[in-house]
Amino acid sequence: MAALFGSRVRKLRTAAGLTQAELGALTHVVSTRITQIERASGARPTLELTRALDATLEADGLLVDLWPYVYREAFPDWSRAFIELSERAKDIGQYAAHLVPGLLQTEAYARAVLRVGLTLNSDEQLEERLEARLTRQERLSAPDRPALWVVLDEAVLRRPVGGRAVMREQLERLLSAAGEPHITLQVLPFDQGEHDAMGGSLTILRLPDATEVVYTEGAHYGQLVEEPSEVGKFSLTYDRLRAAALPPLMSLDMIRSVMEDNYRGANVPSRSERRRVAQEQLQQSGRGRLRRGGRRGPRPRPRA
Numbered sequence: 001m002a003a004l005f006g007s008r009v010r011k012l013r014t015a016a017g018l019t020q021a022e023l024g025a026l027t028h029v030v031s032t033r034i035t036q037i038e039r040a041s042g043a044r045p046t047l048e049l050t051r052a053l054d055a056t057l058e059a060d061g062l063l064v065d066l067w068p069y070v071y072r073e074a075f076p077d078w079s080r081a082f083i084e085l086s087e088r089a090k091d092i093g094q095y096a097a098h099l100v101p102g103l104l105q106t107e108a109y110a111r112a113v114l115r116v117g118l119t120l121n122s123d124e125q126l127e128e129r130l131e132a133r134l135t136r137q138e139r140l141s142a143p144d145r146p147a148l149w150v151v152l153d154e155a156v157l158r159r160p161v162g163g164r165a166v167m168r169e170q171l172e173r174l175l176s177a178a179g180e181p182h183i184t185l186q187v188l189p190f191d192q193g194e195h196d197a198m199g200g201s202l203t204i205l206r207l208p209d210a211t212e213v214v215y216t217e218g219a220h221y222g223q224l225v226e227e228p229s230e231v232g233k234f235s236l237t238y239d240r241l242r243a244a245a246l247p248p249l250m251s252l253d254m255i256r257s258v259m260e261d262n263y264r265g266a267n268v269p270s271r272s273e274r275r276r277v278a279q280e281q282l283q284q285s286g287r288g289r290l291r292r293g294g295r296r297g298p299r300p301r302p303r304a
Contacts, residue, residue: 002070045288089146092205094201095241098155105137109162151188152185153188
């Protein structure tokens with residue numbers, strides 16, 4: 001796709017009678033950047049640059065339409081199908097075992113996470129994946145934004161990815177995101193013990209046609225599950241995680257406590273109290289569906 005994109009840019013530039021240097025000047029990049037794009041030999045173009053190229057070359061949206069397929073190549077093969085489906089999902093439910101989900105990551109946190117990936121081959125690829133990840137976040141503010149319900153393992157809060165300053169900014173971002181009406185956050189504390197999803201992270205996508213798919217992910221692997229019977233099993237696991245996690249308001253209190261470095265002073269209620277409050281919230285929410293057959297799904301609930 002990068003080669004196809006570059007070919008289109010070259011043909012449009014030639015038809016417009018522009019040199020690479022002239023096109024670079026018009027789009028505010030050096031001529032070598034245009035050369036890289038046309039030869040598909042360097043970092044893939046950002047969405048901002050793609051829009052500039054499209055407008056300058058009067059491509060009538062062609063380059064912008066091609067760009068999503070280009071940037072997906074920045075990801076491993078096993079994640080591309082998931083990315084495509086997540087861009088269409090109406091509801092997203094996630095359990096994050098180790099890291100803040102990509103949709104809620106700050107730029108500094110995302111850079112720290114992506115830098116340690118074993119699938120990276122160069123700094124250019126790092127920038128490609130970072131740009132792609134940040135661009136995906138735009139969907140949370142789009143008119144067709146999905147409802148997002150995230151259960152964070154306590155380990156996500158405690159591990160200072162990128163250092164203390166980066167982590168504090170990231171926790172502030174979580175608190176800010178939780179204030180949005182379409183986003184709900186819960187924390188699954190350590191003292192909850194073992195559970196069915198300990199092997200890795202879990203995402204459930206509900207698509208516009210009401211079908212559901214599941215994506216499971218570890219450090220360097222991913223699996224898309226579409227078989228209805230298997231999806232049902234993962235959905236049950238996700239329901240149990242939400243029931244076991246701290247209710248949203250208590251979860252935000254814990255995030256604030258961690259952010260303030262009060263690691264030992266978080267006011268975590270007893271397990272029985274958490275279960276009682278969580279079950280009441282799930283029963284009273286009446287929000288959305290991630291599951292067929294009338295089961296509750298990840299929808300935001302009204303906030304006091």
